[in-house]
Amino acid sequence: NTTLSCSFFSTFQKGFEKFLDLRIKFEAEWYENVCKKVLELFLSVYLTGKAFKQLDQVRYTLPWWWQDTHEDDLNYFNNTNYPYPYILSSEELNRITEQYSEVKESQIFMSNQFDILRHRYNEVFNTNVIEDLIINSFIIFELFFTRGIAQELRFRLCLNGALFLSSQFEKLEKNYNFFWNLYELKQKIIHGGNFKRKLNELSRKMDSFSNEVKIMNETRLIVNKCILKLIELKKNNSNPIKQFESLYFFENSNIIKKEESEGK
Incomplete structure (x- = not known):
């Protein structure tokens, strides 16, 4: 019985360690993918000519059509000569949206x-x-x-x-x-x-x-x-x-x- 118990425990331990390894790998890949999606959004904004940078002091809430970034809002500020806080116009939002769609497709x-x-x-x-x-x-x-x-x-x-x-x-x-x-x-x-x-x-x-x-x-x-x-x-x-x-x-x-x- 002792031998059986040890064998069962060893098998269970190896199985559990494998499960943890797979979970850690999955979570790491999921986190990396989320980070890449958020970065994809920022890089799309840069492509429109807006030199935004991430910063906590200024926040823009993104519309509902950017929900697939897994973020309700992202922090960034405009790195140009515009006064702060800089508010995106509807035309700029449309341009960024179009650019983001092209980037996602590509x-x-x-x-x-x-x-x-x-x-x-x-x-x-x-x-x-x-x-x-x-x-x-x-x-x-x-x-x-x-x-x-x-x-x-x-x-x-x-x-x-x-x-x-x-x-x-x-x-x-x-x-x-x-x-x-x-x-x-x-x-x-x-x-x-x-x-x-x-x-x-x-x-x-x-x-x-x-x-x-x-x-x-x-x-x-x-x-x-x-x-x-x-x-x-x-x-x-x-x-x-x-x-x-x-x-x-x-x-x-x-x-x-x-x-x-x-x-x-």
Whole structure:
């Protein structure tokens, strides 16, 4: 009987430990999924151009159509020049709702294959340190524009990025120069160069680099444009980034297509 009791207890203990392991795993996965859904909402707001950040002092209660975030309300504030507290207009709420629906449908911030994009994009909008913003932005840019061969990394990133975002030659040159100069700042940060001196040098040459706030706003705008285009491409391809190799950016550039059609 003693042997039977010990055997039963041992089996019960192992079964209970397995149950606890499964429960802990389930709860961890559930919590992670809830956190990702809440983050998905915030990132959707960032994509509309609203630089919100989480903060307890200001609260907006979200309408009923956001109940699937598992939160009745979320805390955030507007990180622009608007006076506090900032109240969202009905037009802004409609824009955010539309953007949130597109993001949810694309699964771009929920899919594991885009984990790095979700994390780095969140960091881009949750820092006031220009060095951190530039580094995180370039992790996103390199994910988009430097697939394939390793040679001429800087040139390919700048040209591919400009082709991806531009519909006119004027915009192509502007976007290319912005990527190029931002890359110079990134190199100073990573390799220990004089970042502030380079920043001052660029501020005298280009209006978009005239001060840190302008650089950060322009960089966030460029990152947003990249992700919005990716969401559009994802409607027809589950992982469009895999296509971003070789001559993709030339073959799919609106400028190149326009030149070819006019030349016929």
